[in-house]
Amino acid sequence: MEDLGSGDAGIDGMTSIDAYDWQTISGELDAYGSAVLPGLLTPRACVDLSSLYARDQGFRSRVIMGRHGFGMGEYKYWAYPLPPLVQALRTGLYPRLASLANRWNQRLGENVRYPDSHADFLALCHQGGQVRPTPLLLRYGQGDYNCLHQDLYGERVFPLQVAVLLSEPGRDFTGGEFVITEQRPRMQSRADVVPLRQGDGVVFAVHHRPVSGTRGTYRVNLRHGVSRLRSGERHTLGIIFHDAV
Template identity: 45%
Template sequence: MNSKQKTATLQWSCIAESLNNKGYAIIPEFFSAEECDSLANLYNNPTLYRKTVVMERHRFGLGEYKYFTYPLPEVIASVRQEIYPYLSAIANTWMKALNINTMFPKQLEQLHEQCRTNNQLKPTVLILKYGKGGFNTLHQDLYGDVYFPLQTVVMLTQPETDYTGGEFVLTEQVPKAQSKAIVLKPNKGDMLIFTTNFRPAKSSKGYYRAAMRHGVSEVQSGKRMAMGIIFHDAVT
């Protein structure tokens, strides 16, 4: 089953409901173990990447990640292109609920045209690697004035087998209260879809922006690898 067929068979109404209510949704076993291993092995091919970031140098955490260059590997480009239209429909319902005067285009290439107009030309898809003690501080992946409000991460290694600790952490700012923490442990091959910066949350007065950030808790042992698929490009 190719990525187009696989994406079309997903239960998008359930995914949308989870994103609306929680700001995230998990798609189990989107990639096979063999596909994950192949993606993880791409980390060792320097010709595929435009930039390597050592996280501790920038106080981002402890670990390393690499941004792919264009053209992306076919399997990644295909998934990114096929999943985007479903997410853009969800994103547009969010904009409408929040009375934000923004509508996202139906196709990924149209979003990239908007990015190019704003000098956002650099791909943002990346692979991240953490060893023992590695972590990622809470952040948002915006990269410029044009940004898409949903993104995904695919786990390339298995918790409790390849590594311990290293949970995926989301925080949500609750009005007039402390932030709420959400801790997730997706399995190898699972795709986690989550908000880039906020989700619409309902109150007695309507919807408001619930600001969210994401990060990774400290890896206690082993090696944790993941691939992040971000749909907008970065400022040049």
């Protein structure tokens, strides 16, 4: 059996990736296109990461969503080197998700296969000119929202991504639910709201996923976003595995 151990034991503030039941998580991703990783970060780590938003150091750019029609709210892309926790999540989660991504591509009849290590995948991104880091920190205030979208940053796409909710619903904010929509061929779209607590991660499909039907496997198109915050402040950590052009 291939060793997918991420060797992340001892990273402060984060649950070991190996502690999750990846068979169950893969099953949920196959069935629904998303799965929750409960308690991926400790409340302390969530507060610490959120507090970095106010600083300028450590980021490569800032996006005001309203200026681009992306919604309301803002986000900042981390610069390399990523904060240790963000780096540990990205490299630790990748091997688990790569084996699922390879299975999905096989089912979809796609030839692309993802290497076992994130470093090798990033080298491919960089060779193709996708060199800018994509992990990001988002901030929403009252009335803010994130329009349904897909995080595609170039030709090379890793088909799964992770978002970690850094704030506590009900205490820090109300509203602001994580939403995924799924568009099946010749059918109307379906919405799914993912219930998250502070520190929970959600793994989800970036753009499409395979679904088995009576006439074989077909492709459903997914988008994700955040519903309007009714009150308070909400921070999220976004982990995207491909880099950007």
